[in-house]
Amino acid sequence: MLDPRCLADRRDEIVESCRRRGVSADVDAAVAAYQGVAALQTELNELNRRRNEHQTRGVGKHPPAEREEHVAEGRRLKDEVASAEGRLADAQVALSDSLADLPNFVHPQAPVGGEDDFRELRRVGTPRDFDFAPLDHLALGERLELFDFEAGAKVTGQKFYYLKNAAVLLELALQRLALDIVIEEGFTPFSTPDLARRAVVDSFAFSPRGPETQIYSVENTDLDLIGTAEITLGGIYADAILEEAALPLKLGGISHCYRTEAGSPGRESKGLYRVHQFTKVEMFAFTRPEDSEAMHDHLLEVEERIFQALEIPYRVIDVATGDLGAPAYRKFDVEAWMPGRGESGAFGEVTSASNCTDFQARRLKVRLRRTGSKRNELVHTLNGTALAVPRTIIALLENHQRADGSIALPKALQPYLGRESIEGP
């Protein structure tokens, strides 16, 4: 969330960032709500001060008559305090509702517009020129008996799947490859829980565009299945005060991700492209405010390094303001070339790196203690996908397929699989 104290000062800036995002939010209502809270807080403080004053004189060593007087006054103030507390609580709810509608600021260089208005930063690798008609991952998977969507649907539901045969090993190999690179880049590896307390999930899942929940909840518990290890990694340091020397803090997490993905699978999201459960290696970083942009670039570099190792052509885009999540100040996506996507191949999102500045940190209460400074400040948080298994499998199969339907494995992956290609079951 935004700093309620900066609302009035930065009002025009906030209005502008909402405009660029295409979000309608009542900034002035938030300003007013904050002022209401501050006024009530002051009022309550004063009442408490008076109450405390009477209390210290209503104690044993004072003469009984005087004592009675102060106790009586305290009794009277009790109602006033209760009333002020009630009004303050209401005002705080109003403020927090108002704040929930306000997304983060946007980076001045982020392209303004909707989903299609991204800026392409670069292309790496060249899509192959096939001398045969390339298949999509579903057809390849069928030939090689890699997936079972029917069993997934039967046992669990639509958009669930089984991996089979070489795909099982491939899933492990991809995770390990990504993990090894992430560790080499200085991230501390974690294997995280796949569930988290609702309260923790809520401190990440800010959706200013309505309660379109993406999250599965577990009945009769206060647990949700996580949509990303961002939650379980970032949550580790909730409420923490980090020493300046401890930053940047780089975490790498491996977890399953669960997303309800309401709506039926269309042509753009067939097969493994959009599924309810998948395995992902995630990166998360806490930095000093002045370091977050460099860290953002770093996360992107690691993501690119992984796709280069996999010899998959991709492009990097600077996501348009209208397509940023509420917490993101700026977001870079890596889109891999998928020969089986669309009519004759298309780019498909495989990773995403976001700089959330202090937006998440404020709710998570992750602060930074500067050496020598007495005032703590908020850290910046960033997250990036190292590797999401299903979409990577799509790109891998489709790009490295051979005329006979087998798959040539990139060199970097071969040691993890102990073979040079996937020939069949």
Add this chain to the structure above:
RNA sequence: GGAGAGGUGGCGGAGUCCGGUUGAACGUGCCUGACUCGAAAUCAGGUGUACUCGCAAGGGUACCGUGGGUUCGAAUCCCACCCUCUCCGCCA
């Protein structure tokens, strides 16, 4: 899952039975100053977080696992929940 014990400031650890001037004894760590050529030891002072008022200096309020309740007043009493430890059971 069952039985028991417990969650207090950076750490250790009082206080909780018998509610009151306790943001919290004591110890330790840390910072500053004095002494010293320097260090140790010693002495003096300082040392949590958040909110709020204030240009500032500074003032005020809240916080003893979390959330409710009783009371003029709660770290202390009551209820619920979370977590940790020990023992038993169960399980990969």
